[in-house]
Amino acid sequence: MARTAFRNFFTKPATRRYPFVVRPVFEATRGRILNDFPKCILCSMCAKHCPANAIVVDKAAGLWRIDRFACVICGACIRACPVKCLAMSNERAKGIDFSDIPGRTHEHNRATEPAAPKPAAPAAGTPNA
Amino acid sequence: MSAHEKAAPGPTVIPFGPQHPVLPEPLHFDLVLQDEKVIDAIPQIGYIHRGLELLVDKRDYLDYVHVAERICGICSFMHGMGYCEAVETLLGITVPDRGRWLRTFWCELERVHSHLLWLGLGADSLGFENLFMAAWRARETVVDVAEETAGGRVIFGSALVGGVSKDPSDETLKRCIAAMKPVRAETLRLANVVMNESTVRHRFEGVGVLSKEMAYALGAVGPMLRASGVDYDVRRRGYAAYAEVDFETVTETAGDCMARALVRVREIEQSFHIMDQIVATMPSGPVAVPVKGMPPVGEAWVRLEQPRGEVLYYVRSNGTRNLERFRVRTPTFANVPAMVEAVRGASLADVPNIILTIDPCISCTER
Amino acid sequence: MIVREIQTLEEITVGDLIPKVHALKAEGWRIIQVLAVSGPEANELTYSFGLGMQFKLLRFRVGSEQTVPSITPVYVAAYLYENEIRDLFGVKIERIAVDWLGKVYDVKGDKPFSKVTVTGACVECPPSTIIQGTKS
Amino acid sequence: MSGIEKSPWLIHYDASSCNGCDIEVLACLTPMYDAERFGCIVTGDPKQADIFLITGSVNHLNIPVVKNLYEQMPEPKAVVAIGACAYTGGVFSECYNISGGVANVIPVDVYVPGCAAKPESILDGVVRAAQILAEKRKSLKVSQREKRKAMKKAKRVKGGAKAAGGQS
Numbered sequence: 001m002a003r004t005a006f007r008n009f010f011t012k013p014a015t016r017r018y019p020f021v022v023r024p025v026f027e028a029t030r031g032r033i034l035n036d037f038p039k040c041i042l043c044s045m046c047a048k049h050c051p052a053n054a055i056v057v058d059k060a061a062g063l064w065r066i067d068r069f070a071c072v073i074c075g076a077c078i079r080a081c082p083v084k085c086l087a088m089s090n091e092r093a094k095g096i097d098f099s100d101i102p103g104r105t106h107e108h109n110r111a112t113e114p115a116a117p118k119p120a121a122p123a124a125g126t127p128n129a
Numbered sequence: 130m131s132a133h134e135k136a137a138p139g140p141t142v143i144p145f146g147p148q149h150p151v152l153p154e155p156l157h158f159d160l161v162l163q164d165e166k167v168i169d170a171i172p173q174i175g176y177i178h179r180g181l182e183l184l185v186d187k188r189d190y191l192d193y194v195h196v197a198e199r200i201c202g203i204c205s206f207m208h209g210m211g212y213c214e215a216v217e218t219l220l221g222i223t224v225p226d227r228g229r230w231l232r233t234f235w236c237e238l239e240r241v242h243s244h245l246l247w248l249g250l251g252a253d254s255l256g257f258e259n260l261f262m263a264a265w266r267a268r269e270t271v272v273d274v275a276e277e278t279a280g281g282r283v284i285f286g287s288a289l290v291g292g293v294s295k296d297p298s299d300e301t302l303k304r305c306i307a308a309m310k311p312v313r314a315e316t317l318r319l320a321n322v323v324m325n326e327s328t329v330r331h332r333f334e335g336v337g338v339l340s341k342e343m344a345y346a347l348g349a350v351g352p353m354l355r356a357s358g359v360d361y362d363v364r365r366r367g368y369a370a371y372a373e374v375d376f377e378t379v380t381e382t383a384g385d386c387m388a389r390a391l392v393r394v395r396e397i398e399q400s401f402h403i404m405d406q407i408v409a410t411m412p413s414g415p416v417a418v419p420v421k422g423m424p425p426v427g428e429a430w431v432r433l434e435q436p437r438g439e440v441l442y443y444v445r446s447n448g449t450r451n452l453e454r455f456r457v458r459t460p461t462f463a464n465v466p467a468m469v470e471a472v473r474g475a476s477l478a479d480v481p482n483i484i485l486t487i488d489p490c491i492s493c494t495e496r
Numbered sequence: 497m498i499v500r501e502i503q504t505l506e507e508i509t510v511g512d513l514i515p516k517v518h519a520l521k522a523e524g525w526r527i528i529q530v531l532a533v534s535g536p537e538a539n540e541l542t543y544s545f546g547l548g549m550q551f552k553l554l555r556f557r558v559g560s561e562q563t564v565p566s567i568t569p570v571y572v573a574a575y576l577y578e579n580e581i582r583d584l585f586g587v588k589i590e591r592i593a594v595d596w597l598g599k600v601y602d603v604k605g606d607k608p609f610s611k612v613t614v615t616g617a618c619v620e621c622p623p624s625t626i627i628q629g630t631k632s
Numbered sequence: 633m634s635g636i637e638k639s640p641w642l643i644h645y646d647a648s649s650c651n652g653c654d655i656e657v658l659a660c661l662t663p664m665y666d667a668e669r670f671g672c673i674v675t676g677d678p679k680q681a682d683i684f685l686i687t688g689s690v691n692h693l694n695i696p697v698v699k700n701l702y703e704q705m706p707e708p709k710a711v712v713a714i715g716a717c718a719y720t721g722g723v724f725s726e727c728y729n730i731s732g733g734v735a736n737v738i739p740v741d742v743y744v745p746g747c748a749a750k751p752e753s754i755l756d757g758v759v760r761a762a763q764i765l766a767e768k769r770k771s772l773k774v775s776q777r778e779k780r781k782a783m784k785k786a787k788r789v790k791g792g793a794k795a796a797g798g799q800s
Contacts, residue, residue, distance in 0.1 A: 013663075014266050014269075014663035014664060015663055015664060015665070015666040015669070016664055016665065017669075018665060018752055018755055019755075019759075022752070026276050026277045026280075027277075028276070028277060028278065028279065028280040028295055028297065029276055029280055029281075030280040030281055030286055049189065049192050051188060051192055051193075051195045051196055051723040052716055052720070052722050052723050052725065052747075053720075053725060053726075054716075067720075068745050069716060069719040069720075069743050069745045070716050070719055070720045070722065070725075071716065071745070071747070072195065072199075072716050072722055072723055072747035073286070073746070073747060074195040074198075074286055074723075074747075075286065075294065076192050076195055079294075092745075092746065092750055092752070092753060147694070147697055149676065153644075153646060153651070153654045153655070153658060154646045154651065154654065155645070155646055155694065155697070174600065174601065175600065175601035175603070175693050176647075176648065176691075176693055176694045176697070177646070177647075177648040177649070177688070177691075177694075178601040178603060178648070178691065178693070178729050179648055179691070179724045179727040179729055179730055180603065180608060180609075180727045180728045180729040180730075181724060181727055182609075183608065183609060183727065183728060184723075184724075184726060184727060187726050195723060196723050196724075199650045199652070199722070199723050199724075199747070200650065201650055201651050202649070202650040202651035202652025202653070202654070202655060202748055203651050203652075203655060205650070205652065246655060249658075249662070250658075261662075262662055262663050265658070265659065265662035265663065265664075266662060266663040266664065268659075268662075269659070269662070269663075269664040272659075281748070282656070282748065282750065282751075283652045283655055283656060283748045284650075284652050284747060284748050345526060346526075346571075346572070346573070347572065347573045348526055348527045348528070348571070348573035361548075363549075365497065365498060365499045365549060366498070366499065366500075366501045366549055367498035367499075367500075371498070372498045430503060430544075430551065430553075432501070432551070439528075441528060441529055441544070443531055445533060453533070454533045456531050458528065458529040458531075462576060463528075463529075463573070465576055466572065466573040466575070466576065467573075490651065491651075492646075492648075492649065492650050492651045493651075495601065601693075601729075603728075603729050608728050608729070
């Protein structure tokens with residue numbers, strides 16, 4: 001028992017003081033799905049393959065929308081994408097108030113983000129926190 | 130006649146669950162008691178029944194792996210991999226060596242994480258908070274390794290038909306093995322606590338005894354069966370890379386809660402041993418083969434060894450993108466008759482211990 | 497020490513079930529599971545048994561009006577599977593040792609897994625001939 | 633009493649999740665994340681709980697259980713729905729035995745995304761729920777004060793009328 005007490009005296013606490021100390025994320029972590037929208041051809045393959053029905057694509061309106069809360073971050077959409085515009089970010093989506101509807105989904109619109117003829121810079125508009 | 134004279138009442142039925150502080154998951158038991166002794170236990174399940182076997186009608190057979198991974202959050206990778214093995218058997222695909230090695234690595238990682246988790250919950254059922262916290266502190270390193278190599282803490286998300294979807298570098302794996310060294314030492318310390326601490330021995334020894342014959346006859350699987358002295362481990366089938374590694378099957382003979390605890394604690398050591406060998410002999414090359422087209426008409430049965438015991442997958446295809454039938458027989462489902470038998474004859478206060486030492490996974494059971 | 501798994505499939509009739517199961521029990525086989533697959537004409541039941549790494553399957557088909565004897569007098573542990581199959585597929589299994597009376601899962605809807613559209617006995621229908629997986 | 637929001641008690645119930653989020657909720661309480669730093673304690677008793685952590689979607693068998701637990705909790709109370717399943721049903725949303733997200737049964741205050749939700753996200757959600765709890769408590773106090781005032785006023789009017797009646 002004395003040994004345990006002695007050891008505990010000299011070891012660091014096991015707790016990570018989370019809001020103040022945030023562990024850097026691993027490279028492989030499944031965090032959230034990002035869309036490089038100018039490359040997107042709105043083919044809706046991602047929506048078809050999504051096991052949680054989190055992605056909505058409306059080709060006529062030029063709309064691509066992902067519901068961050070319904071998304072299970074499995075990566076099925078990334079594998080299904082024919083133009084490889086989808087990617088996995090290792091930063092997690094954060095918990096938000098339900099009343100905060102705009103933060104709930106993340107939307108890309110053709111009206112504000114025109115399609116790029118060739119691979120271009122990443123989509124404008126930071127993905128929501 | 131006054132109320133005091135009304136002694137020796139008949140059997141009393143006490144409901145246990147679905148919301149119970151000891152159970153992380155809803156499970157309902159009607160315990161029929163004579164005084165303090167349980168004379169019968171009638172389980173009622175269905176609180177988590179989702180009916181995910183029917184989802185194969187709606188999902189592409191390649192996408193269904195993401196549903197299969199979510200049959201259970203504790204043995205998630207093994208469920209995904211079991212489904213993949215079944216589909217690969219159907220398609221006649223051979224997974225590349227590196228993919229098979231990585232699968233074995235993650236299976237064993239999951240076993241360590243599950244057994245440490247169980248050790249914590251088992252200690253919690255005794256009111257031994259200290260051991261609970263110590264086991265879960267050790268487990269954090271293991272789930273960190275899982276996140277670093279596979280991408281998820283509990284739902285690994287790396288199973289894929291034809292192989293695996295993540296390819297951690299050899300350096301990463303070596304670093305992970307080194308990072309888990311303290312966990313090994315900690316596990317040995319915890320094993321020592323389980324074996325020698327009088328609190329644990331008092332609550333576990335001689336409680337919930339299941340004889341060898343009974344365990345075999347009732348179709349128990351996994352640590353439940355091995356704690357009763359039956360040497361049965363489906364890893365001996367040699368799936369993934371188990372044919373290429375050396376390990377021993379842990380058995381105990383007492384068949385009580387203590388034996389079940391010891392089987393799990395000693396299995397952790399074996400899992401570390403397997404992971405060492407896997408990382409030392411990791412072959413290079415691709416981790417997956419591309420899978421395209423329709424599955425052929427046919428069926429396949431695959432058995433794996435999960436932390437909780439033998440699991441059985443069945444897939445049948447009718448030649449379309451949606452499978453005709455998917456079936457998973459999970460270990461806890463097979464263990465329910467044995468659990469009811471072990472609870473019978475115990476005193477009421479021991480019921481949570483006994484239920485937890487079979488390591489129930491209700492979301493597996495009900496699917 | 498790796499043991500090769502041997503899978504065998506035997507097609508039987510409903511009447512053969514109990515004698516076959518008795519013989520398996522005497523040889524020391526353990527019950528692994530009971531599986532039901534629903535088709536438009538009949539439900540197909542597959543009983544799996546294990547002995548070491550050997551894996552044996554007994555398979556037969558029953559129509560929606562046919563009854564199947566319970567194997568719980570031989571293998572008590574089969575009661576969960578039989579209750580489940582009766583609830584979800586509507587297979588008429590008689591005299592289960594531990595009978596839940598249709599309350600195993602208490603699911604929404606009646607017989608959700610059943611795809612049987614043709615009612616009546618299916619005495620003549622043979623077990624479906626399915627190609628075994630390559631590893632069998 | 634300086635406020636429940638300083639030490640909210642939690643109750644956890646697994647509606648029909650796959651277990652992944654449940655073990656992450658438990659991981660929040662263990663040394664690495666240690667939600668007890670925020671004054672939280674997980675209790676098994678809904679009558680003592682302020683924040684309801686619920687994982688998984690609902691099915692018709694557990695709807696009464698969820699409702700029952702929610703109704704037993706004292707006002708003010710907050711509900712944290714953890715994981716994709718608690719939001720829409722996640723990958724199981726099309727299963728025949730699933731009746732959708734938790735919001736179909738009880739009002740939800742905070743959603744925690746992820747599958748399985750990360751302990752950090754769950755801690756964020758609990759902290760946010762504690763803030764919501766404080767707001768609810770304030771509004772509850774105001775409404776109670778107004779109620780009391782109204783009652784007093786009604787009494788006075790009634791009493792006055794009685795007195796007046798007595799005089800006449």
